[in-house]
Amino acid sequence: MSKLHVERIGGLAGFGGRSHLRSRGELDLETLSAEDNRTVESLFQSQGIAEPSQVRDGFLYRIARTTPEGVETIEVPEAVVPSAISRCVKDELV
């Protein structure tokens, strides 16, 4: 069963990095709707899209999947993440 590993980073509090805040989760691709699966695939297929934005303190989602070529990781803004994925993370203190 293929899994997505998801980490939410950034935000006002600076989740991830040196902080004591983590927001992580994982989910099976099979549990996503067909449409969400296609969205995920489109996000991974996208290349070099980074237009200037005025959003500050927003969250990013680091999403990783394993393919025959190795582990692929993307970092995408919360706005483009299907809610089924954004809901899978759990905030915790570390």
Add this chain to the structure above:
Amino acid sequence: MKTRQNLNNRPDMLSGIFHSCLCPCFIIPSKVLKRFSRDRKLSAKARKAFADTARFEKEWREVRAARTRLSLMAQKVLPSQLAAAPPGPPAVMVFNCHNGTTLPGTLVPKAKTSSDTTAKRAFVEATDVAKFYKELFGRNSIDNAGMALISSIHFSVRYNNAFWNGSQMTYGDGDGNIFIDFTKGNDVIGHELTHGVTQHSLGLSYSNQPGGLNESVSDVFGSMFRQWQANEDVTNADWLIGKDIMGPGALARGYTCLRDMSNPAAAHCLSPQPTKFSQYHDGMDPHESSGIPNFAFYKAAMAIGDKSWKKAGKVWYETLTGSGPNPNMKMSAFANRTRSLAGSLFPSEPAVKTAVDVAWTAVGL
């Protein structure tokens, strides 16, 4: 690890790409929207939604960019005329997302007296931040042209964040464990609103050194606003960021704030930061690298004494707003500009310039 793509600097607004695409603050890249609108793997309904959104997004981006350009131009061309006819305070509006993720949500009528304490607080604090900028620095709202202050509250569910989306502030309720209601932090509200001020002045980008400066400016003026509300001098101030939004779970672990400007690396910070420029590296989260200029401001303000907004604050404000956009500004350039302005703004008080110089030198800049 193979990293194929980075859609950095594009965060937040709607969680879920197919959520309501009707709000006027999209930040999904237009290229993504257009590609999805042509993606035959998606349903016809979804493709149409993306196409419609892409059309609207283009117009909205143009409006926002035009507004920023106009406000910057107005500051250059019209200051004396504007001063002759002082405008009233900006409109302040609060919207309720009702735990959804569509912005701005529904308007809260009479937020100033709302029984929803979050709505009332968002209104009162945003109004006070506008007063802070007007009374201390002569600034007319976020864009110095009377821009309405819009806040959305109760965003998403147990949402541990607050953010500025380029047009408005947005606040989560917190999960009740790590964080509580983000509107409870007056410094948080000052921080978010200051992102708007930065957008309409230096226009600092949001990665590497300018990103760290961008975050620092928001912490500096967020803390300064908190001190101004309490009429504190620099020795009474707590210099903490996020003290009032810490939840019981975080407090039980000894975390009393997000960041501490007086001791950025302290163990009581949920997000400890570097204190010297030698610790900086490109790619660092702006909320981390901001510790360096935060520490410099703290040191300068402490050395000058009295109220932080009287001298150090004026130097930082003039550095932020006095010379037009400079999105790629490095920390050393910002530091040198404060050194220069400390001398020109306070020519009869060389101790101010010395304090600023010593503060930056102490952090390695």
